[in-house]
Amino acid sequence: MITSKPTATAPRASKLFPWTALLITTLARAQSQAIDDTPIPPIFVTANPLGSSTLVSPTSALSGNALTLRRADSIGETLNGLPGVSTTTYGPMVGRPIIRGMDGDRIRMLQNGVAAYDASSLSYDHAVPQDALSVERVEIVRGPAALLYGGNAIGGVVNTIDNRIPRESIEGVSGQVDASYGGANDARAGAAQVEGGNGRFAFHVDAFDRDTSNERIPGFAHSDRQRALDGPDVAQPYGRIPNSDGRWHGGAVGSSYTWADGYAGVSYNGYDANYGSVAEDDVRLRMHQDHIAAASEIRNLQGPFTQLKFDFAYTDYEHREIDDGETGTTFRNHGYEARVEARHRKIGPLDGAIGVQLSQNTFSALGDEALVPTSQTTNAALFGLEEWSVTDALKLSIGARYEHVNIDPTSGGNEKFAGSPKRDFNAGSISAGALFKLNSAWSLVGNVAYTERAPTYYELYSNGPHDATGQYLIGNPDAQKEKAISTDLSFRFANGPNKASAGVFYSRFRNYLTEFNTGRLVNDDDEPVPPGTDDALNEAVYRGVRAEFYGVELDGTWRVFAKGAQRLDVEFVADYTHARNMDTGEALPRISPLRATLALDYAYGPYGARTELVHAWAQNRVPENDLPTGSYTTLGVILTYKFRIGSTNWLAYLRGQNLTNQEVRYASSVVRDIAPEGGRSVMIGLRTAF
Structure with a gap:
């Protein structure tokens, strides 16, 4: 958790929960040079169970004002553009993060450190049941360091952190309210939370709602190349994407008991959504999730362990297509995950933690168009991390994880799944890293890891139509473990408000499992049909190949002007990922091209202004049956104003996106040729904390 100095513009810390004080002081610090804005290194809960603020792993984080001003209709779009992070899209409401070109089951989506089960990794039209309005902080861990969370975190970890289980004592009552309107889909969004306590017992209540219309676009929904393939008789939507509207709403309650050396608490949150599939005008997806969590931490223990941390979550998820x-398919996923971390006392020079993780979930797709059999996945894992501060300039780390995965399918009377084999996998991973401080400002950081990932139920057993994506998916029941060697190397610079990082990464896979279009059009029974046939589906198969990923990530912030209450920062972010099938030399699908962002961030007392220019180059490296995407350049502007009414802090903001009204098609989107991103838009918002 980040800590902040009390300021004259923030309410007294004793009257507010620390996360609320953090938000208020962050907003004030971002807007006023009169307040001490010396950066305080954050402690990344996800990246390091030892609580160190000096990390060997490549990480990014969003919280406070930065998160507020990036919030979008999906968690993927909220994080899109951070170093190495892109997003899947399936209309404005659906987006799951992609890290270094890897998506699906290679990215672990966590809530407060444990899984909240859904169906988002199965298919690109399945939304992550979480709204950014309910999140206080997002942590992203890229590359080898993520292996502590399992083989299916080989690409990285995205951990959203809230305070639904208060972790520290609260005295009195505090709260936040956020409301906004606008964007290319006329989104009406709002959220509120209230927290209180008597110094021992604490409670949290929150609620959110988001309602959107069909998304406005600058031209045709279908790309030029797609319209040429469609032929003259196909209707061509223009100006808006049909069936791209939707609504999310939900809320949570939580409570905890806190004491000087720890806390223990429980929470419940519910989530509902109803949104359209942009690939099928008549298909709607209705989603519901119930999530129960428990967490505890005990510090300053006697004996071999100084700290114990426990997290548990049970999720019951369902969505209907x-x-x-008429309901064609009902997807259900329910199960639990528990994680225990224990930090031990120093063993010689080693400072470390060990842990155990247990999980079990049952996934089913029921109906005439069942895509996969009912499958129960059980996972048991041991993991550990050790650090050695060799000198003041050199720190070494090593981490390891061993897990057993069991996948047990049941046909449920569906003949096409009869005989699906039960599969067991033992997967081991190990990583090592080093951080060397060249001087007080510069450091060199390197990581290397060997990782194994067991295939998922859908990579093994898929065999059916999926109308929402317009595909017929076929799995590989004999698929073997995915194995990879990964490494990254980066230079980092930090001197006051000036920060920069330049890194390279490389990953080499054996048996990289991914979805390939076969080029055939089929019906619901996987029988070939001619082009133009109603309800024709693109056949796609899961296939294992040798693959490699490599790329570059750059980001930096430089304060070019500071005088009195004024400051001006220049920010730069760029990334590039190259991914190919080593067996054929062909590009892997849905890889973002070279991207660069240049921003100017200005503040004068309570006023703020940010201008952001984003350019993405064309992506012509695509598989044989995919279409390339063109380049685009977008311009965005954010204006902010902070003020106080009594003891209440306020932030008003105006955000303009894609002001040049460019046609934007993400190479990482499976529907890029039929559903581009939104056109010119303006959003107005107001946030308050009391």
Whole structure:
């Protein structure tokens, strides 16, 4: 958790929960040079169970004002553009993060350190049931360091952190309210939370709602190349994407008991969504998730362990795909995950932690168009991390994880799944890293890891139509473990408000499992049909190949002007990922091209202004049956004003996006040729903390 000095513009810390004080002081610090804005290194809960603020792993984090001004309709779009991070899209409401070109089951999506089960990794039209309005902090861990969370975190970890289980004592009552309107889809969004306590017992209540219309676009929904393939008789939507509207709403309650050396608490949150599939005008997806969590931490223990941390979550998830008013398929996923971390006393020079993680979930797809059999996945894992501060300038780390994965399918009377084999996998991973401080400002950081990932139920057993994506998916029941060697190397610079990082990464896979289009059009029974046939589906298969990923990540912030209450920062972010099938030399699908962002961030007392220019180059390296995407350049502007009414802090903001009204098609989107990103938009918002 980040800590902040009390300021004259923030309410007394004793009257507010520390996270609320953090938000208020962050907003004030971002807007006023009169307040001490010396950066305080954050402690990344996700990246390091030892609580160190000096990290060997490549990480990014969003919280406070920065998170507020990036919030979008999906968690993927909220994080899109951070170093190495892109997003899947399936209309404005659906987006799951992609890290270094890897998506699906290679990215671990966590809530407060443990899984909240859904179906988002199965298919690109399945949304992550979480709204950024309910999140206080997001941590992203890229590369080898993520292996502590399992083989299916080989690409990285995205951990959203909230305070639904208060971790520190609260005295009195505090709260936050956020409301906004606008954007290319006329989004109406709002959230509120209240927290209180008597110094021992604490409670948290929050609620959020988001309602959107069909997304406005600058031209045709279908790309030039797609329209040429469609032929003259296909209707061509223009100006808006049909069936791209939706609504999210939900809320949570939580409580905890706190004491000087720890806390223990429970929470419940519910989530509902109803949104359209942009690939099928008549298909709606209705989603519901119930999530129960428990967490505890005990510090300053006697004996071999100084700290114990426990996290548990049970999730019951369901969504229905409704085609022209009839439910075609019902997806269900329910199960639990528990994680215990224990930090031990120093063993010689070693400072470390060990842990155990247990999980079990059952996934089913029920109906005439069942895509996968009912499958129960059980996972048991041991993991550990050790650090050695060799000198003041050199720190070494090593981490390891061993897990057993069991996948047990049941046909449920569906003949096409009869005989699906039960599979067991033992997967081991190990990583090592080093951080060397060249001087007080510069450091060199390197990591290397060997990782194994067991295939998922859908990579093994898929065999059915999926109308929402317009595909017929076929799995590989004989698929073997995915194995990879990964490494990254970066230079880092930090001197007051000036920061920079330049890094390279490389990953080499054996048996990289991914989805390939076969080029065939088929019906619901996987029988070939001619082009133009109603309800024709693109056949896609999961196939293991040798693959490699490599790329570059750059980011930096430089304060070019500071005088009195004024400051001006220049920010730069760029990334590039190259991914190929080593067996054929062909590009892997849905890889973002070279991207660069240049921003100017200005503050004068309570006023702030940010201008952001984003350019993405064309992506012509695509598989044989995919279409390339063109380049685009977008301009964004954010204006902010902070003020106080009594003891309440306020932030008003105006955000303009894609002001040049460019046609934007993400190479990472499976529907890029039929559903581009939104056109010119303006959003107005107001946030308050009391």
